[in-house]
Amino acid sequence: MNTTKGKLQNILTSIKTLRMKPLDFILVICLMVASFTPFLLLGGEHGTSRQAQLRVNSQVIKTFDLTKDQTYTYQDADGDINKIEVRDGRIAIVYANCGDQICVRKGFINQTGQTIVCLPHKLVIEVMPSGNDDENRIIDY
Known part of the structure; x- marks a missing residue:
């Protein structure tokens, strides 16, 4: 029983240490914007033809x-x-x-x-x- 309780405490401790820092949040936002850049730059160029x-x-x-x-x-x-x-x-x-x-x-x-x-x-x-x-x-x- 103590080993199960100890494992649970280790998991909770690991989760607490994985909190996002402000720079991590900025990095995620920059990566999201960068992933849409090709669509924004190239997406509107395909026109209709005659x-x-x-x-x-x-x-x-x-x-x-x-x-x-x-x-x-x-x-x-x-x-x-x-x-x-x-x-x-x-x-x-x-x-x-x-x-x-x-x-x-x-x-x-x-x-x-x-x-x-x-x-x-x-x-x-x-x-x-x-x-x-x-x-x-x-x-x-």
């Missing part, structure tokens, strides 16, 4: 102007169908006859570098950079 590219088997099929609302249906010789919609400066695949429907569930995108991929149809839609915006590209998989 065009998107439809590629099938790495070949550009169509370039979309995201400032104009439109609907486009891609159909290949095998009967693969993807209905693409541009609305309010964003683009999405709203219908596909593939089995997994991942491309449809992705929804609308408009940030430079974002992609929608339909693997069964080997189709990729990528929001392209405007002008010299290539360094601000988001890689989105």
Whole structure:
């Protein structure tokens, strides 16, 4: 019994000695601010783009102007169908006859570098950079 009581006293003594000193508190605050610095410096640079590219088997099929609302249906010789919609400066695949429907569930995108991929149809839609915006590209998989 005395050993249990002695262990408990040792634990309580250890906890009391771990109190934060003022400099420790300042160090923790500085580290927290430093951890958010990359987000604050780099977070707001990714802008929206005005065009998107439809590629099938790495070949550009169509370039979309995201400032104009439109609907486009891609159909290949095998009967693969993807209905693409541009609305309010964003683009999405709203219908596909593939089995997994991942491309449809992705929804609308408009940030430079974002992609929608339909693997069964080997189709990729990528929001392209405007002008010299290539360094601000988001890689989105």
